[in-house]
Structures are given as C-alpha cells and as structure tokens.
Amino acid sequence: MSAIVQIELLTKKYDDGKLALKDLSVEFMKGEIIALLGPNGAGKTSLISIICGLTTISDGRVTVDGFDIQSDYRKARSLIGLVPQELMLEPFETVMGTVSLSRGLFGQAPNDEYVEGLLSRLSLWEKRHSPIRELSGGMKRRVLIAKALSHEPKILFLDEPTAGVDVDLRRDMWRLVKELQAEGVTVILTTHYIEEAEEIADRIAVINEGQILLVEDKSVLMKRLGKKELLIELSESLIAIPQGLAGLGVRLQNDGRQLSYSYDMATEKSGIPEVLGALKIEGIGFSDVHTEQSSLEDIFIELVAER
C-alpha cells in the first residue's frame, strides 16, 4: 500500500504561543481506515485542520497524493472531504442548498443523480427541502457527512464522528465508512475511545500532546496493550484465597469482598472458565461479575513509560 497523505515534521504554534503539534510525522495509507486516538487537547483537530487547509502550517510539510497542500492547494484540497467536530451549518438553508454549495465549492459540476444517491444513502432525501434548523442533531451530522462527500472525495476526515450520536446512527456511520473504503476512499477519523478505534479502524495512531506516540495495526496494538481485568463481587467476604483458586493468579481485594483476575486478550485462553469453575467447586457465591479494559489513560501511561 502506498501513502496518500504524508506529514513530515509538522509543527503548529498558534498565535497565542500554544504549541499544538510538535515535529509530527505520520503517513496515511491509500484505502485504509485509520483512527487518531488521543485525549482532549492532544492535537487531533489541529492536525486535521492543517491538512484540510483551515489553519496554517508553522513548520514542516504535508502532501496529499503527492501534492503539496500549500503550493498545490487546489489539487490537494479537491481530493479531501471533511466532517468537522462541531455541528456547523447555516440554520435557514435547506439540505439540498447546502449540499449543492459544497459540491460547487469543490469545483464539481452539478450532478443530480449523484447527489440524490448520496442523500438517499444518508436517509436525507425526504428532508432535502427542509431548512437545517428543523433537523435533529443526528440528521445535522448526516448533512455534514453529505456535504463532505458531495464532491466525491478520495480522502474523508471524520473529526469525532460519534460525539452525540446514538447507537443506530453510529452503526449506520460505520457501515458507510466500510462501504466508502470498499470504493477506495481513505478514511481518517478521530476518537477518544479505544473501543471505537478497535471497532472500525485498520490502523490506530495514538496521539498525545502534539506527538504521535505510535502507529500500529489494530490487531498488533490490541495485543500489545489490551489487558483486561475480571472483577468478581463476592457475596461474603473471604479472609484468604481458597486452596482451589490459589494457583490461578487471582487476587483478593476490597477487604476480601472482591476477587480480581488479570488476563491478556492476546492469549488464546483467557483462563476465565477455570476461575469461575474453581469458585463453583469451592462453593463461593458471588453477586456480580464484570470486566474492566485498560483505559486510554493506562495505555498512555504505558506508552509514555516505554519511550
């Protein structure tokens, strides 16, 4: 696979002196779905804004399909569609009007057939003559997606696409992303949630404080970092770990009211059936069982420690 977006030593310093990106280098591959995973203020939006032309580069270089985003901005930008993080739309304009504007801005001749197909695909066709202020939040987000796709881009940026989105819309959105990928579109999305990155992306780039901590295939990353903990709430507190559980690596905590068992998602056998079986044999009752996944924070701590 070849790179479609190349970012070399990119630095962004805002006017107020805030350093949002520090010598950041990364490549996005043609046809992939890549998630930029990072906490608030990591620099995800800053990175996307630079690639799309919303903010200026302080230092470094970005090319899109070989075109420099500064000197060849027309060619570079016409390949890109952007769905911004915030719902920014003209309230009085109609769905059709705003989507037509987008297509025109990106230099494409009107194409009723394509736009109809696009709006239908996003379940907006019925609403095409409605003013945007009459739409629900989820519909507005779909309008933003329609605008971003109106000029048939080769690269789609989705900045936190699932913020304020319900389960159905999220599922629809992931389906659309997969379909777009099948059509050859490269999709770059940002998220705070590791589960989300895991669900949809091929590769994950972890970004923090303006730097890329790592870029990895999802499966590799999940193996490296995906630790889980099984927590068992006991009906009656124990004083010590019973004989039958002793060899399984179980810990007793919370004044003997909770058993915890760490396992690695990478390994084939989790060992959970053995733990639960031993509880039964020992006759230990429990009121609740749940698991905890290593959070983004844990991963950051681990990654930063590794560097």
Next chain:
Amino acid sequence: MILNFYAIKAIYKFEMSRTYRTPLQSFASPVIATVLYFVVFGSAIGNRMTPIDGISYGAFIVPGLIMLTVMTQSVANASFGIYFPKFLGTIYEHLSAPISSFEMVIGYVGAAATKSAGVGCIILAVSFLFVPLKVQHPLLMLGFLLATALCFSLLGFILGLWAKDFEQLNLVPALIITPLVFLGGSFYSIDMLPSLWQTVSLFNPAMYVISGFRWAFFGVSDVPIMISLVSIAILAIVFFAIIWRIFATGYRLRQ
C-alpha cells in the same frame, strides 16, 4: 483550472438564495424607507424648497436616495454575507475548498452588489411614481449604479472580514458609513453648505460618487464627472488591495 467557476457560481447562488428567503427584509424594507423619504423630504419639505440647479427638490433627491440605499445596502449585504459564515463556523468549508480568495471575493461581493443594485433599480422605478424624472445619461447612470454597488460591497466585505462580533458589524456602518453618505450630498448640493463644510466635504469619498451619479441624471454636479469616475475607480482599487492584503496574511480567517 485557472478559476474555479463552479465555486464562484455556488457562492453566488447560495448568497442570492438568502435574499429570496427573506424578500421582505431584502426588498420591501428599503423600498418602504425610500417612500417615506419621498413623502417627508420630497412632498412635505420639498414643497417649501426652491429648485436646486433648476431641478425640483423632489427630483433632486432621487439620485441621492438611490445612492444612500445602494451604499448602505451594499455594505450591509457584503459584510453580513462573509461575517455570518465566520460567526457560524461554516466558513470552514470555504477554507478547506480548492478556491482562491479572489474567487471568494467575486462570489460574495458579486452577490452583495447584485442585491443592492437590484434594490437601487426598484427605488428608481418607485421614484417615477412620485416625481417627474428624466435620466439624461441612462447608460452612465446604470454603470455608476453597478460600480458603486461593487465598490461598497468590497468595503462591506472588508468590514465583514474584520468584524469580531455583531456590534462591530453594526457600529461601523452606523458611525462611519451612514454619516459619510448623508453628508456626501444625498439631500443637498455641496454649495448650499458654509464654505468650511464645503472644504470638509471634499474629503468625503461618498460625495464624489453621489455627485457623479447625479450628473448622470441631470447633467449637473458638485464636482466634474471625470473626477467622480476616477474617484470610484480609486476607491475600488484601494478596497481590493486591502482585501488582497487581508487574505495574503490570513488575517482573522486562518489561524
């Protein structure tokens, strides 16, 4: 691709559709305001006024009224047109689109000028209902109307780019542009002023434009027509240069 024509057309259409959505605000209110001016100045006060340069006062104020409306509407339309997307954040799309600042200016300023020139034409048509009127140089008059609309739309565009909030957006027209236009001889001839104020008026760019426009109607003016033509060209160039500079530095658009 030398110019992104589809983008210019898209911006233009989008801006014009704003006008059609609010026909009352776009057309009715300037027309009503003009009719009021006619009733108050033309009929009530005008009857007591002696003709200026042989032109009845009611007819004399027609070019001034049209200019007053075209200038203020151009500034209002263009400044709002570019300020609103900045305010809403929808400007992100223009910034991410493969368009040059020049294309953006053509789209926005073109639409703003079309609207205000259209309103100017409507007012002219309404004027014929109130006063006997004959336009001596109709083509020049139209040309002047369009040039003024474009020129002041450029000014409005600058204002819209510069304004940080709605207050600034409203204050500049109220404090600077409207006074300049009023004092530029919309309702009087400059020689009716005391000599000090005549001199002051010479520093008012709006005066040259209004004077030229009036010349196209009646063949009389405060300053020679050539000076008016040159002034409006200079204004347009200056405004365009300022816009070019704003875009070149990314000022208040791209951080």
